[in-house]
Amino acid sequence: xxxxxxxxxxxxxxxxxxxxxxxxxxxxxxxxxxxxxxxxxxxxxxxxxxxxxxxxxxxxxxxxxxxxxxxxxxxxxxxxxxxxxxxxxxxxxxxxxxxxxxxxxxxxxxxxxxxxxxxxxxxxxxxxxxxxxxxxxxxxxxxxxxxxxxxxxxxxxxxxxxxxxxxxxxxxxxxxxxxxxxxxxxxxxxxxxxxxxxxxxxxxxxxxxxxxxxxxxxxxxxxxxxxxxxxxxxxxxxxxxxxxxxxxxxxxxxxxxxxxxxxxxxxxxxxxxxxxxxxxxxxxxxxxxxxxxxxxxxxxxxxxxxxxxxxxxxxxxxxxxxxxxxxxxxxxxxxxxxxxxxxxxxxxxxxxxxxxxxxxxxxxxxxxxxxxxxxxxxxxxxxxxxxxxxxxxxxxxxxxxxxxxxxxxxxxxxxxxxxxxxxxxxxxxxxxxxxxxxxxxxxxxxxxxxxxxxxxxxxxxxxxxxxxxxxxxxxxxxxxxxxxxxxxxxxxxxxxxxxxxxxxxxxxxxxxxxxxxxxxxxxxxxxxxxxxxxxxxxxxxxxxxxxxxxxxxxxxxxxxxxxxxxxxxxxxxxxxxxxxxxxxxxxxxxxxxxxxxxxxxxxxxxxxxxxxxxxxxxxxxxxxxxxxxxxxxxxxxxxxxxxxxxxxxxxxxxxxxxxxxxxxxxxxxxxxxxxxxxxxxxxxxxxxxxxxxxxxxxxxxxxxxxxxxxxxxxxxxxxxxxxxxxxxxx
Numbered sequence: 001x002x003x004x005x006x007x008x009x010x011x012x013x014x015x016x017x018x019x020x021x022x023x024x025x026x027x028x029x030x031x032x033x034x035x036x037x038x039x040x041x042x043x044x045x046x047x048x049x050x051x052x053x054x055x056x057x058x059x060x061x062x063x064x065x066x067x068x069x070x071x072x073x074x075x076x077x078x079x080x081x082x083x084x085x086x087x088x089x090x091x092x093x094x095x096x097x098x099x100x101x102x103x104x105x106x107x108x109x110x111x112x113x114x115x116x117x118x119x120x121x122x123x124x125x126x127x128x129x130x131x132x133x134x135x136x137x138x139x140x141x142x143x144x145x146x147x148x149x150x151x152x153x154x155x156x157x158x159x160x161x162x163x164x165x166x167x168x169x170x171x172x173x174x175x176x177x178x179x180x181x182x183x184x185x186x187x188x189x190x191x192x193x194x195x196x197x198x199x200x201x202x203x204x205x206x207x208x209x210x211x212x213x214x215x216x217x218x219x220x221x222x223x224x225x226x227x228x229x230x231x232x233x234x235x236x237x238x239x240x241x242x243x244x245x246x247x248x249x250x251x252x253x254x255x256x257x258x259x260x261x262x263x264x265x266x267x268x269x270x271x272x273x274x275x276x277x278x279x280x281x282x283x284x285x286x287x288x289x290x291x292x293x294x295x296x297x298x299x300x301x302x303x304x305x306x307x308x309x310x311x312x313x314x315x316x317x318x319x320x321x322x323x324x325x326x327x328x329x330x331x332x333x334x335x336x337x338x339x340x341x342x343x344x345x346x347x348x349x350x351x352x353x354x355x356x357x358x359x360x361x362x363x364x365x366x367x368x369x370x371x372x373x374x375x376x377x378x379x380x381x382x383x384x385x386x387x388x389x390x391x392x393x394x395x396x397x398x399x400x401x402x403x404x405x406x407x408x409x410x411x412x413x414x415x416x417x418x419x420x421x422x423x424x425x426x427x428x429x430x431x432x433x434x435x436x437x438x439x440x441x442x443x444x445x446x447x448x449x450x451x452x453x454x455x456x457x458x459x460x461x462x463x464x465x466x467x468x469x470x471x472x473x474x475x476x477x478x479x480x481x482x483x484x485x486x487x488x489x490x491x492x493x494x495x496x497x498x499x500x501x502x503x504x505x506x507x508x509x510x511x512x513x514x515x516x517x518x519x520x521x522x523x524x525x526x527x528x529x530x531x532x533x534x535x536x537x538x539x540x541x542x543x544x545x546x547x548x549x550x551x552x553x554x555x556x557x558x559x560x561x562x563x564x565x566x567x568x569x570x571x572x573x574x575x576x577x578x579x580x581x582x583x584x585x586x587x588x589x590x591x592x593x594x595x596x597x598x599x600x601x602x603x604x605x606x607x608x609x610x611x612x613x614x615x616x617x618x619x620x621x622x623x624x625x626x627x628x629x630x631x632x633x634x635x636x637x638x639x640x641x642x643x644x645x646x647x648x649x650x651x652x653x654x655x656x657x658x659x660x661x662x663x664x665x666x667x668x669x670x671x672x673x674x675x676x677x678x679x680x681x682x683x684x685x686x687x688x689x690x691x692x693x694x695x696x697x698x699x700x701x702x703x704x705x706x707x708x709x710x711x712x713x714x715x716x717x718x719x720x721x722x723x724x725x726x727x728x729x730x
Contacts, residue, residue, distance in 0.1 A: 038075035040686035041068065049621060050641045054654065056618065058686045061679040064671065073671070073682065084714055087721035096526050097713035103432055103522045104709070111414050111427040113402065114138060115395045116184055130163035133178060133187075160187055160206060174199075177222060180394070183229040186212075186251060190220050196672035201234055203251060213251060233260065241626040241674060305332050305545065306368070307344075309361070322368040323361060330371065331544045336390065339397050341419040344376070345390075347544050350487060352388050352515070354379040354403065356419040377422050379403065382410055382466060383473075387519035406430075406520040408491045408534070409473045410466040432522050470494060471528060478537075478569045481561040484550075487538040488566050489518055490575060496531040503723055504533035504576030506567050506604075510541035510559035511588035511634060513548035523712040530725075533575050537566040539592070553636040554646045560595045567596070567603050579605050582719050586610040587676055590667075594652030594684070601660050606722035608715050610668040611676045614684040617644075617651040619677070626674055653684050662688060664722040666715060 042057035061069050084093055109123035119138050122131040134157050160180075167173040176190030176199040187206055190199035201215035201223070219237035226233065231250050235243040249257035307324040326332050326346070333352075334345040342357045355376035381388060382405060391402030391414070399420040406412040411430040418424065472492055477485040492502070505527070509516050518536050527534065539562035541551025551559040567583070570576045583604045585593035590612020597604060613619070620638045623629050636643030648654060656662075665688075669681035720726040 037079050037689070038072055039689065040072055040682070047618060047621070049638065050644055052648075056683075058679075058683040059618075061682045061686070062677070064678060069679075069682065073678075076685075084717050084721065087717045087726040092720060092726050093713050093717040096716050097709055099526050100523045100709040100713060103525060105431045105433060108431075112136070113392050113394070114398070115180075115392075118184060120180070120392070120394075125164070128164045130167055130173065130175070132159055132163070133161045134159050158206070161189060161204065166191060166193070176220075179223040179225060181225045181229040181232075182227060185229065186225075186232075188223050188225070188232055188234075190223065194672050195670055196674050198674060203232065203249075205252075213249065215249075215257070217247070239626065240628070240630060242630060307332065307335075307371075321365045323365055324369045324371045324374055326371050333544075336393060336401070338395075338399070338401075338419075340399055341401070343401055343419075344371075350538075350543065350547075352386070353381060354388065354401075354417075356401065356417070377419065379417050380424060381405055382413075383407055386410070387517065389519075402427075407466065407473065408489070408518055408520065408524075408536075409468050409471045411520045411522070430520065430522075432525075472497075476569075478562075478566050480558070480565045482558070484540070484558075484562075486540070486562045486566060488569065489536040489538075490533060490570075491524075491528070491535070492533040492575070493528040493531065496529055497533060498531055500574040501577050501580075502531045502533045502575065503580035503582070503719075503725060504535060504570055505582045505584055505719070506535045506537055506563070506570060507584050507589075508537045508539055508559075508563045508566075508592045509586065509589035510537075510539035510551055510563065510592050512542075513545070514542050516542060523709065526713075527716060530720075533570070535566065535570055535575070537563055539563050539566070541592075552634055553643060556635060556646065557650060559592055560599060560650055563592050564596045564600050564603060567600075580723055580725075581605060582723070583607040584610070584715075585612065588613050590614060591616060591652060595650045595655075597662060597665070598650075598652060598655040598657070601662055604663050606664045606666075606719050608666040608668070608719065609681070611670055611673060612652075612667060612681060612684070613676050615651070615653040615677075615680045617648050617654050619680070620647060625677070653680075653687060656684070656687050666718045666722075 040058060040061075043060045045056045045059040047054055047056050047059075060066065063069070087093060088095065106126045107124055110121050112119035112121040117138055118135045120133070120135045122133050124131050136157055161178065163173055163175055170193035172193055172195055174192035174195065174197065176192060178187065178189045180187055185206055187204045188201065189204070190201050192199045198218040199220045200218055201213075201220045202211050203213040204210065205212045215234070217236050219241065221235045221237055221243040224233045225231070226248075230252070231248050233246055233248050236245045236247060238244045244263045246260040246263075247257045248260050249255075305326060306322060307326075308320045308322050310320045330346055330348040332344055333347055336343040336345075337359070340359055342359050342361070344355050344357065346353045346355060355371075355378045357374045357376050361374065379401075386405055386407045389404045391404060393402055399418060401417045401419055403415050403417065404412055405415055411432055413426055413430075414428040416425050416427055470493065472490070472494055474490045476488045476490060478488045480486050507516060516536050516538055524534060538547075539551065539559045540547055541556065541559040542548065549555070551562075563583075567581055571578045571581060581604055583593045583596070584607065585591070587610065590609040591614060593604075593607055593609055594612060594614050597607060616635060617638065619625060620628055620631065620635060636647055638644040638647055667681045667685055669676075669678045671678045717726065
């Protein structure tokens with residue numbers, strides 16, 4: 001399970017001075033008008049493990065019902081508002097937010113997705129924060145059909161679910177899963193109204209527009225309809241937040257939902273006859289994942305990153321044929337299946353991609369083939385730095401597959417790939433408006449036109465047009481401590497960047513095999529226009545299987561060393577000034593940044609840690625906490641002495657040292673977060689403040705349903721102020 005998803009904010013800054021090379025700019029300009037920062041109480045508490053004992057005076061913060069903790073966080077929130085609010089003579093944060101909002105369209109919508117007789121789409125209404133899920137009947141075709149649609153009223157929009165109404169009712173909403181029934185009459189969806197990521201289930205009748213079922217269970221993870229559109233399956237998590245049970249509810253009946261099974265192995269079920277029970281498919285195997293899809297009478301799983309199949313008959317499910325091996329430089333990540341095509345999610349030489357294979361796959365495979373022997377069509381994508389996300393793709397009979405493609409220099413493209421004709425069409429690109437004149441609005445628009453033209457006319461394009469005339473996006477390799485090359489993507493404005501003088505941010509994550517998000521983000525333009533350099537380090541612990549395993553357990557130190565090496569490379573090669581490099585890490589990425597701050601405290605001049613996993617040693621020693629036991633595979637089992645020592649050696653909280661001057665840090669946390677406890681951030685900030693030689697200022701600010709723009713403006717204003725650059729003109 002992933003420790004991620006930011007919610008709230010906190011900050012820590014230091015007034016100590018270091019040799020910056022920029023004597024005219026103080027390292028941390030803390031205004032005299034600010035009140036003294038809040039100070040956390042210390043309570044004697046001793047932790048022991050494997051013959052080692054250490055003091056943890058902030059252990060009391062684990063009790064989130066303690067009113068003193070609530071009061072402390074409220075005081076930190078007020079101090080944070082005062083600190084960031086004073087940046088740029090009091091107006092920087094609002095200026096940044098105004099810039100970001102001006103680039104956004106007044107409303108946003110997804111291209112309609114055909115499914116059965118309907119066109120489904122989402123849009124964000126003007127002035128609203130959350131999307132609205134809607135649909136219209138598909139046109140009948142031709143002028144006569146259009147006229148008939150108009151006269152019958154079938155062209156009118158039907159609003160299925162307005163998340164803004166849910167948010168207004170609860171004060172907060174986190175959108176989970178939405179699933180339309182196969183007959184298009186019912187909508188099942190999950191919603192989190194507390195911020196704790198414990199989702200509840202509701203089912204809405206789209207004819208009456210009334211909710212007809214609400215589950216009393218919390219922690220619902222995924223949904224699936226049976227073919228009959230009457231039975232709804234949903235998974236429920238256990239106390240460790242692991243989805244381990246499947247329930248089935250027969251809608252529009254008085255029958256109670258029933259437990260289908262508790263997960264131990266891999267099973268399938270006939271969706272037309274759910275009460276016949278489950279068929280076992282595979283026994284569980286350590287370090288093996290199964291992704292199962294059904295095609296006519298054949299089950300097609302990817303197992304251990306190869307493709308296999310079996311007849312979908314209960315007596316034959318043990319007879320598996322290995323169809324294809326991906327190859328030495330390629331891994332199968334996931335798959336999707338349709339009547340005429342199999343879509344594979346691939347990772348080749350560290351680059352994500354997609355391909356389709358015609359179905360059915362004929363032949364009796366005595367020996368597995370290479371993936372290339374199945375005549376795959378590889379979907380053309382713009383560049384090797386792209387983020388690729390599948391669309392809804394609900395229609396099993398469709399031969400069109402939708403992807404959303406973007407990169408740091410390509411605003412989101414919605415592209416339909418015709419797997420029968422092996423062509424593709426761009427449907428939509430994210431609109432970016434009110435670009436600063438220094439970034440040449442005309443150039444942006446002409447590039448978008450070029451992208452549209454090229455996507456329509458050129459089938460097998462090696463490099464699609466983008467915004468690279470405005471922004472450089474360089475993919476480099478950095479040598480880490482053990483000689484391993486670490487991918488580093490660097491983004492900057494060709495006009496505003498200054499060699500050897502620019503400020504910069506290094507982003508990292510490096511856990512759970514997750515890729516670092518490098519998709520388009522219009523908010524970054526406010527930094528790029530001011531000459532900032534943004535770098536993304538794909539350290540070990542993320543990525544494909546081998547890269548992931550090289551950054552787990554005792555090898556976690558590789559992730560930390562990789563990140564430090566990337567930061568040093570940015571300074572050495574003149575991308576960033578040595579006193580202007582910042583770092584940002586979210587959740588397990590916060591652990592990464594926190595560990596490097598301890599290891600090389602003068603590398604970063606400021607940092608932002610979003611819901612960071614900082615108190616890893618104490619958390620991993622407590623098996624009663626959600627995710628702890630599951631995380632033994634990722635970080636190690638502290639009950640094993642050698643693995644405990646490895647964890648303790650880099651634990652950000654336990655390795656804060658007296659007499660060390662730490663950089664200013666903005667820390668975020670969520671009071672209701674079920675993945676990373678709020679005390680992780682609160683304890684780290686309190687302990688950092690106790691190192692009086694640094695005179696650390698504690699800052700904290702709670703977020704909630706506040707929009708991305710507000711959060712980004714707050715973080716960027718903090719970083720600019722921490723570097724003494726909050727009055728720098730754009």
